Amino acid sequence: MMMATEELMDVNSKYVIGDKEIGSGHYGVVRTCTSRATGEEFAIKTIKKSKCQVACRIDWYPFRQVPRLVLLKREIEILRAVDHPTLIRLEDVYEDDVNLHLVTELCTGGELFDRIILKTESQEGHYSERDAANIVIKIIGAIEYCHNEHNICHRDLKPENFLFKTKDDQADLKIIDFGLSRFEDGSEAMTTRVGTPYYIAPEVLSKKYDKACDLWSIGVIMFILLCGYPPFHGANDAEIFKAVQRVDYRFLSPEWDSVSDDAKDLIRKLLVKDPTARLTASQALVHPWFEKVMSGDAAAQTLRDSALRLNHRLRRFAGANALKKIALNVIAEDVGGADEGHLRKVFNSLDLNGDGEITVDELQQVIASEGMVGMQAEVLELLNSMDKKLDYRNFLAATMEKGIFLRRENLRKAFDHFDLQGTGSINKSDLMEALGSEDCARTMLEDIDMDHDGQISFDEFSEMMRRL
Template sequence: RLYETFEDAKNIYLVMELCTGGELFDRIIDKGYFTENDAAVIMKQMFAAVYYCHKHHIVHRDLKPENFLFLDKSPDAPLKVIDFGLATLCDPGQSMKTKAGTPYYVAPQVLQGNYNEKCDSWSCGVIMYILLCGYPPFYADNDTDILKRVRRGKYTFPDEDWKDISDDAKDLIRKLLTYDQGNRWTAEQALKHRWIQTMAATDFHGDKNDHKKVVASLKNFRAQNKMKKVALTVIAQQLDESDIGKLKATFQALDENNDGMLSVQEIKEGMEKSGVALPEDLEEIMKEVDSDGSGAIDYTEFIAATMDKKLYIQKDVCWAAFRVFDRDGNGKISKEELQEVLGNDDVRTALGSDLVTQMINEVDLNGDGEIDFDEFMQMMQKST
């Protein structure tokens, strides 16, 4: 995640999320191989990340254990995909020709110079194979011979290492390492495979109190002024996972299809399962939370609407958010700066430029046409 940017006369500095848990590659080296349950938990996160990228027309093209980092050193730390240096924008099924990737993990069609987004599925299949046995399916002593094996696409499950691995695991690997990319499974399909559904099943589905709080928070968010909604979205982008607590697990439990978005139907079904009464105006509430007008609530929008007030009224948290809007660093947010943030960042909304003045006026207490930090803090601390 990108938190903030700075620049001087010579450089641009990117402040990004710090992942201290090391590479997936290092954990493979340390463990040798993973149990099926542990491997499934990792692969589920991997498939979800790839599915999300593909849904937004992004193909990574260099998935490998070195490009997955753990957030921290805990055994159940979340997995993050990194290094989009070879990634490209690509419509579903669109053919690509640029050769990219790493020998062990590259799909045969990439070597042939005619491939689509399912090159990432192939790489996931190779990683899954390695997680379960400790070595790659296409092994040789040098890159030339490795690539020869990849081009053939032939691999086996040696009995001495695979006799105790379930048929479901082998079936999913076969579907991911299908030579014909037309028949190769997508990340979306992999998430629905029985091995993932059973081995990576979570015990957390969100209880009635959790879901009641979510509904109350969504209602409350709707009542906030437009400027505060945008500020909360910025804060949501900057929060550490440790700050979010159970909200991430609640979001994932509601997100039945693992696409990183909550539809009206998913929220309805999740609330009904836990016995929470739904507000009659749920669809209108959803539209207010859906700041980018996508038709569903993404993760950042969900966190923005449901985070604990104790988090976002902290002075240091508000100051970090204020600086995102105060582009020139003069201690005030102007109409032009607000328009720039709305037009370029992830907090872009369907508000339109004609409402920017109204947003400023709702918070500008001294009438100078701008928002200073004291006014910003008062807005954040004010209850609806």
């Protein structure tokens, strides 16, 4: 029975598998294994293929069951797609007649859940703000990567799904379980009620939600880190859900007396019932709490991470086709409020002379001052391809999150900008008007017109915008 791989292979030919179980997942046991070639140790989850044909419950009411095979295939697809220091790395997938084996990096530092329990039993009773900030910013950074670069919604963020790489206090944190995760293209809301009661967002209970639900869960985790108990209580799941839907939480004394107003402000902006008013991951990353409480080294790392994200987005914009650049500028005209606020701050910090444009010299100065000299060659090459300067509107078009420009209403606005005759499609003459060249219009049409009918439909336009 073939499932997730293209051929049957013997995992023992590459790895020596230990006998002792070190953990268990939704439907498999985890052991250590050692590469025969390098001697490097990994973790290996072994799943009996017969169990994957059994349906599993992923909802509370109405009762819904999905074959475990569907969830497993999706998890493997996601793990193969991602590459981030706070996400568990999938090394290999092997399949034999009986089992499926997932080989991942080895984490020996235990669950975040266990460290929270140890903190609650200590004299302090909870994490310090600095230590909590170091954990929360890693989680948000990983989720920003999932949301913005891959349109992945995790849907089950909780302390049990984070492992520390080692037992060291400052060990790297890893998100380990993507069993309930899914790709989200923004075209329609997710409707399956999944997650864990204490951490579930109110819109998930209403069964109409998007990836903003992950930010709610992060708000709950941050709350627990800072006081030692969850914000929403109840004697059973139904009571917890009612508290979640009422957003019924308080910063009670004495646990919250010494917690800063900035920390409480970030929690309030994550535990917002309306998901459209909730902070996105990118917005949360630049909340002033992190800069105020994190150590100098950690703050510097945050700046470096922000610069890398900015560089990645600018590079993505520079490599986009001409039609997509125009479309992004059209969408950028209407981006405002919370969506724009954090990007305006970033732009102002890079526009050193305040003239409304970022130049090569300005960006290089900022990068050099933050100890990221190795990026200067990339920045120079990048801005050279963009006329050596960026005004604010182009900066906004280049750096806004995929989740913003892939909203259906934003895609429709951009599409209608090119559909000059209002026919519901973009033809060659429309493209010539937008691009100013018959050759460019012909090339663009060939690239985007997937059904070769001589025009670009809204679905074809949307697919072009989703492509990197």
